[in-house]
Amino acid sequence: MRLEANNISFQYSRDGRKILNNISFHLDSGERLGLMAPSGFGKTTFCKILAGYEKPDEGQVLMDGKPIASYKGYCPIQMIWQHPELSVNPRLKMSEVLKEGRRVEQRVLDGLGIEKDWLRRYPGELSGGELQRFCIARVLGEGTRFLLADEISAMLDLITQSQIWGFLLEEVKRRNLGLLAVSHSKELLERICSRMIYL
């Protein structure tokens, strides 16, 4: 299976500044791709376009040769956001947050070190690292084929970072998922990725 983006251009309508200009890329199942780019390049926007959160002004995103808009319901391309505290509803208990994912296996929760006790809590009662584990578990349900990780460990301490990536690498391998990892840390990307692109 292959996720590809052809000649993507994007600009925010407000100021007309072009963020992405004619970008193409491809990612295969089982591949771990690292993306490095200077800040202000629009890495987050790029991830959002790939996952279908935003529509590009020009160009298209295809999965298996079909436009991603044609996949209705659960999207096979899932993105993990940089800020976990913005990605969960502050008024939903963590067990509810987790239920949003499609049949997330217990194995995933154990692998991410999610403790039973955390499920009864609200997001405000958990740290950023704990929340990010939930956000990752949520998108590792059935039907996910590609994972886009946008600076997911930038705000975490090194131990949590290596815990999370250690598990993710195993999971990606086991299920033959395609992974796009965005980070500012070259050392991290060199550790986890099989291929790198610099934009």
Added chain:
Amino acid sequence: MIRQKKGWNQRLFLLCCAGIFIAALLGITAAGAMWEEKALQTDFSRKNMAPCIQYPFGTDWMGRDMFIRTITGLSLSIRLGLFTAVISAGIGAVIGVSAIMGKWVDGVMGCMIDLVMGIPHMLLLILISFAVGRGFWGVAVGISLTHWTSLARLLRAEALQLKESPYVAIARKLGKGWGYIAGKHMAPHLLPQLLVGTVLLFPHAILHEAGITFLGFGLSPEQPAIGVILSESMGHLMMGRWWLALFPGALLAAVVMMFHVIGNTVAGVLNPKQAHS
């Protein structure tokens, strides 16, 4: 590490106040409903009496007990307030939340909000009340149709913000429909706002009811309304019968204030951002 904190507990105090106020308001409503006949009783042997132990609020020129009249008037106001606040909040909720149905619907609804907000409250209220034929229904329809705007605006802003929030976008990508999002993501944010908004509508509704009745466009003079009492007292103030205006007016202000305290306390308890205050 968590310690149970001792000492002055502001929130417990406010909750107690709110509890007492709710009981007081319920008491006024019930008592007033029972005394409706008694409030109209005239007895010329006791007319124009200043406040005393038997008649704490005094009596008027027809010998009616002002305490009973005041309570009955407030009771009517509260019941009218309940009716109008609920209808108003309903309208506000529908119009506010419908904003998420897309640009076109939002545009129309935004226009309606601005239109109603743009006309002075009292003027529109008088017009509607007059058109419906005054009396209880005139006031009820008038207030219901004019007081939803600020709540609608509030809910609209909140709903739009929720719609754009990352967690709603993520839920969409996880294959969740709008029904799920409305129930799980929107309702927990919007319902507390709606509840608080409804309670805080009461004082407005009651004051406006008294206002237009005072001006003669509202409830009819036979009804024991607080506005009627206040407008009648105008003629007697010159003769030194201060109690005819003072006590009903003060009690009206007290009722309004009690609703305010209740509304703000509920808002504080329901809002997780105010967990500390």
Added chain:
Amino acid sequence: MEQKEKTPLLAVRHLSISFTQYKRWWRREEQQAIRDLSLEVGAGEMVAVVGSSGSGKSLLAHGVMGLLPYNASWEGDIFYKGEPLTEERLKKLRGREIVLVPQGASYLNPLMTTGEQVRQGARDRESRRQCREALERYGLGEETESLYPFQLSGGMARRVMIAAAVQRKPCLVIADEPTPGLHLEAAKRVLSHFREMAEEGAGVLLITHDLELALLTADRIVVFYAGTNLEEAWAGDFTQEEQLRHPYTRALFRGMPKNGFQAAAGAQPYGDNLPEGCVYEPRCPWRQEQCRQPVPYRQLRGGRVRCWRDI
């Protein structure tokens, strides 16, 4: 680097900060966010407090600056130039001798142009020249002066805030998370600006989550975990695991991508489930019975550590 003076510029001793919060209607609880934190910053020195997000380290900055929210209370001592830092003294020093470079661009006044903010309202020729110099120093051209905060990118806004801070020739600079969202080169550049301030004699307290970045510029590292400091080490100690003094710091070291990327098990305790004794005890491979009691912060090999063992 040796400490240049005997009395440190800033000394924080046994600082605890707690919040009062309501839970479930009216139950009122006091939650401790920082417990028994001690650190020192000397003149000409750059000290980094490193901890993960949500561990309460920003509160340290707000505590020193006297900017805690009203429901917070604190105990302990804060000394500035050897004298207790009272509220009165803070009022005189804040924004002049002691400056905070805050986390987000939202701390800039949205209605004032960049130039006006850096000049702090002064209009004379001298302050205009100084402002120009300060901005130029951080690679911001003349056109930046007439821009409003919303027209700045994140990195530019941060440099403007730094310029505004330097303009006041401070003795003590507290930088709260100055680098998130910046890519490596930009982040290094920002930190080098703080380094320059230290070279010119100011004390710099850097608060960050990024240990790798802090190691590039800071003299000393204070390792912050679950509301307290577990170790104070020289940046050079991080070249070898054996030089580090606390099991958590060693685990951090091994977690770095270049040092093996190994993950210690468990998660950082948070909020209401902080242990009574050593906060790292639940995850520590060397835990003993006595770790369940409060552990003193003691000297070890030129640094300090909050652990019973000599490792």
